[in-house]
Each structure stands twice: as structure tokens, then as C-alpha cells.
Amino acid sequence: MNSAILITYDQEDSINEAKGLCSTAGYEVVHVITQNYLQKAKYGISGGVLERLEEISERLRPDVIIFDEILKPSQNYNLATALHREVLDREALILEIFEKGASSAESKLQVKLAQLRYEMVRAKEKVRLANMGEQPGFMGIGKFEVDVYYNDIKHRMQTIKSKLEKSGKQRDLHRQGRKRLGFKTISLAGYTSSGKTTLFNKTTGETKTQSDNLFTTLTTTTRRLTINQEPFLIADTVGFISKLPAYMIDAFKSTLEELKHTDIIILVIDINDSVSELKKKFSSCMRTLSELGVEQDKIVYTLNKSDLLSKEEIKRKVDFLNLTENKKIISVSAKTGENITELKELIKEIIESQNYSKPKKTQEAEVGN
Ligand SMILES: Nc1nc2c(ncn2[C@@H]2O[C@H](COP(=O)(O)OP(=O)(O)O)[C@@H](O)[C@H]2O)c(=O)[nH]1
Ligand SMILES: [Mg+2]
Structure with a gap:
């Protein structure tokens, strides 16, 4: 590392x-x-x-x-x-x-676009300095080279944008491939540092330290998880980041594309955050998930780091987030393993109710006809 x-x-x-x-x-x-x-x-x-x-x-x-x-x-x-x-x-x-977390062709393009945008802002600054004659030969480049560099970036951004416009079809092919594997899928979402990777390792029985290079979230890592003999695929995702610049939002969202096609989303919430942080992060997560087209009933609200708080403090924060009445909420500690078995149980229950609700819908439709 x-x-x-x-x-x-x-x-x-x-x-x-x-x-x-x-x-x-x-x-x-x-x-x-x-x-x-x-x-x-x-x-x-x-x-x-x-x-x-x-x-x-x-x-x-x-x-x-x-x-x-x-x-x-x-x-x-x-x-x-x-x-x-x-x-x-x-x-x-x-x-x-983002570069490490981008797995689909589209998200790779989105990340590349954001990287070029980052470069372009800096090229502009160099052009400005060169024009002012303030730093001639700044970083070894003259005005002419800076202009060429700047135009090249603009050109490459244009190319990527038109590729992105055409990439809609590929996305659907990608999804079909995943479905054919036949596994139910679970994804971990939540802010950076909420404990996604620790929980990922805990649920999949990974014993290596979570700082070990191989097992930190270098890409959207996926592993097998068994709940009551039933196999699932569980994926760790790129975390939400506070103060994300506007030009990076598309790149970020495209790395979360998986969430749309996943059966369960474990939304990891750091319950040890201050009340104001909690509220800000929670509403930002919910907004993004809804923008991505995620159905709310797939979400398991997982309050992590419960080892750091008393039961009363946790309850107070749950009330504060208006989650008191929600049945898909559980407090866990990825660190001590507290309630991890219960989390798996809850996932199983939700999956079962999803399996159950599908045929029921058809029945209702038939009755309606
Ligand atoms: N006390 C406590 N610390 C935790 C818990 N889960 C994760 N952490 C710590 O929180 C930090 C961020 O965890 P990590 O899994 O890397 O978060 P990620 O960015 O969401 O993947 C690390 O220092 C973990 O050791 C928990 O349940 N309790
Ligand atoms: Mg992580």
C-alpha cells in the first residue's frame, strides 16, 4: 500500500x-x-x-x-x-x-470526463497566467503549448460526450449478463467512513484487517454471502462524499448504477455522527437513491457503530431521523459483530416478501380483470 x-x-x-x-x-x-x-x-x-x-x-x-x-x-x-x-x-x-470504482463502460467514460474537466480547469488557469506574462515558462510550458493542451482536452471531452450518448444500449446488455448469474444481489451504500467495508468483511467472514490493501474497496468488490444456505452476491460500493463538486456528480452516480438492479440495499449509517451530520447525510443519501430510481422498500437502514452509543442515544437518533415506525431498520456493530445475524435474518425476510409479493400482484391483476 x-x-x-x-x-x-x-x-x-x-x-x-x-x-x-x-x-x-x-x-x-x-x-x-x-x-x-x-x-x-x-x-x-x-x-x-x-x-x-x-x-x-x-x-x-x-x-x-x-x-x-x-x-x-x-x-x-x-x-x-x-x-x-x-x-x-x-x-x-x-x-x-471513482476511477477504481468504475466497472461499467459508461461509468468509466463518466469518470474520464470528470478527470478531463479537472484538467481543463487547471489548463485554463495556466492559460491565464501565461497571458498575464506572470509566470512565463510556468511548469516548463509556454503560452502556445498551453493553448494546444487546452484545445486537446476540450476535444477529448467532446468525443467522450458523444460516446456517452450512444452508450445507453450497452448498459442494458450489461444488466442482462448479471441477471443470468441467477443470484439475488445485495449492495452496501452509504457515506465514506460509515463502515461499509468493515460490514462487508464481517458479513462475508473476511478475517484480514480491513486496511489490508487487497480487501479495501479498490473496486466495486463483489463476494458471495450465504444466508441460511441460500447464496447471495454482496457488493461494496463507492461511498457518498461530502462537498462533492457538481461536475463529479454524474461520475459518482454512474459508479452506483448497480444499485438500480440490486435486490437489497444495505444503507450503512454511522449512528455515531452528530445529529446535524446524520440528518444532512441521510437526506442526501435518500435523495440520490431516489434519483437513481431505487425503490424504497429494498432499503435496509443499517445503523452502524452501535457499540459507541447507549440504546437510549440510538433511539433518540432514530426518532430524529423519523425512522421509528420503519420495520427495515436495525442497529449493528460491524466491529463487534453485534446484530449481524439479525441483519442477515432481516435481509432474508425482505427477500422472501419480495418473492411472495410478485405472484400476488398477478393474482390481483387477474381479479381486477
Ligand atoms: N467503533 C466502531 N468503528 C467502526 C465500526 N465499523 C467501522 N468502524 C470504523 O470506521 C472506520 C471506517 O470504516 P470503513 O469500513 O473503512 O468505512 P467505509 O468508508 O464505509 O468503507 C474504520 O476506522 C473502522 O474501523 C463499528 O461498528 N464500530
Ligand atoms: Mg470502504
Whole structure:
């Protein structure tokens, strides 16, 4: 696994999410630097912090520096030059995760489009600097080359867009292939750091540590899961991310395309989040799932990390989310294994009711006729 020094905001939510993004992208965080402000002109951080970072970076020799904010090309260049390391900003990191999570032809195109868009914004900035004559030969490129580069990106984006327009048919073929396998499918959805991968490993009986490179969510991983002798396929998905830039939303959604065709969605909710975080994340998950065309009755609301809270606190939060009356809700701990058997039972019950409700519908239709 590649190692990283992480620079993020001085806030628990930000630190947890940023660490989660790093681990999903396949980086082991060897040191964290937190700051209140990450948008200083030259390096994003102050000169004093840079000095400290130079010393730490020299000592720990990480493969990359991950900067949990958007960097201008000049800032990225200044940091990388001072630290002699590759620097990934927040958006580049997210794009790496999407790239690893994209499995269908369409989602690969969507991710490529977002990557080009990322490049284009930076090319524009270089054009601007070159025009102002402010940084001639900035990063070794002159104005002419920057123009050519910029136009090339625009061209490639156009090509991908027209490919995407034609890709609708392929999507349906993809789905048929999966159906033919004959398994019922379960997908894990939820925010980064809610515990999807831990739960995935727990339910499938994986004993390796969840930070082990092979078993972290490098792609939309799928494994077999048996509930009462019945085999299922269970898939871990790319997590929801807070503050996702608008231009990445299509790429993100396309990595979640699977959710439309899956029989059960385990929506993993970190019940240890603050009440305001919970509400924000929950409504954002529900909105996206509905935009994807997911039917609500396939969703199992799985409140994870219950080991960190008392029963009363959990109940209070369930009330707060208006889930009190919902029968498809269960609190679990992916860490201690609490209620995992019950979760599997609940899945089985829902699958059975799905099997049952289909013939019933036909009957009703017949009666109606
Ligand atoms: N206390 C506690 N921590 C958990 C639980 N499940 C996951 N975690 C921790 O939460 C962090 C994120 O988990 P991970 O499975 O990588 O989340 P993902 O981003 O949704 O795949 C890790 O540090 C886990 O050890 C749980 O049930 N209880
Ligand atoms: Mg994960």
C-alpha cells in the first residue's frame, strides 16, 4: 500500500472523512496535519507549516502528500517542488477513487470526463497566467503549448460526450449478463467512513484487517454471502462524499448504477455522527437513491457503530431521523459483530416478501380483470 501524509481541516468530521477517502483510494496515512485554513495563496498552508511539513516528509518519506482542499496548479506546483513529492488535492483523490470504482463502460467514460474537466480547469488557469506574462515558462510550458493542451482536452471531452450518448444500449446488455448469474444481489451504500467495508468483511467472514490493501474497496468488490444456505452476491460500493463538486456528480452516480438492479440495499449509517451530520447525510443519501430510481422498500437502514452509543442515544437518533415506525431498520456493530445475524435474518425476510409479493400482484391483476 502506498503511504501518504494527509493535510486536512481541524475538525473531527473532516479528519475522519479524509482518512476514509485515503484508505478507499489505497493510501495508508502515516501522518496527519490539521489546519483551520487551507487556502493560503502560495502553498495553501503557511510558510511555517510548510517548514514543519518538509521536516516530517523528509523523515517519513511518504509516496504522496494528500491535500484535502482544492489546489490551484501554481499551489500544487509550489508544494510538490518544496516537498519533492507528488501532491494530490481533494478532487484528484476523489477522482482516483471513482476511477477504481468504475466497472461499467459508461461509468468509466463518466469518470474520464470528470478527470478531463479537472484538467481543463487547471489548463485554463495556466492559460491565464501565461497571458498575464506572470509566470512565463510556468511548469516548463509556454503560452502556445498551453493553448494546444487546452484545445486537446476540450476535444477529448467532446468525443467522450458523444460516446456517452450512444452508450445507453450497452448498459442494458450489461444488466442482462448479471441477471443470468441467477443470484439475488445485495449492495452496501452509504457515506465514506460509515463502515461499509468493515460490514462487508464481517458479513462475508473476511478475517484480514480491513486496511489490508487487497480487501479495501479498490473496486466495486463483489463476494458471495450465504444466508441460511441460500447464496447471495454482496457488493461494496463507492461511498457518498461530502462537498462533492457538481461536475463529479454524474461520475459518482454512474459508479452506483448497480444499485438500480440490486435486490437489497444495505444503507450503512454511522449512528455515531452528530445529529446535524446524520440528518444532512441521510437526506442526501435518500435523495440520490431516489434519483437513481431505487425503490424504497429494498432499503435496509443499517445503523452502524452501535457499540459507541447507549440504546437510549440510538433511539433518540432514530426518532430524529423519523425512522421509528420503519420495520427495515436495525442497529449493528460491524466491529463487534453485534446484530449481524439479525441483519442477515432481516435481509432474508425482505427477500422472501419480495418473492411472495410478485405472484400476488398477478393474482390481483387477474381479479381486477
Ligand atoms: N467503533 C466502531 N468503528 C467502526 C465500526 N465499523 C467501522 N468502524 C470504523 O470506521 C472506520 C471506517 O470504516 P470503513 O469500513 O473503512 O468505512 P467505509 O468508508 O464505509 O468503507 C474504520 O476506522 C473502522 O474501523 C463499528 O461498528 N464500530
Ligand atoms: Mg470502504
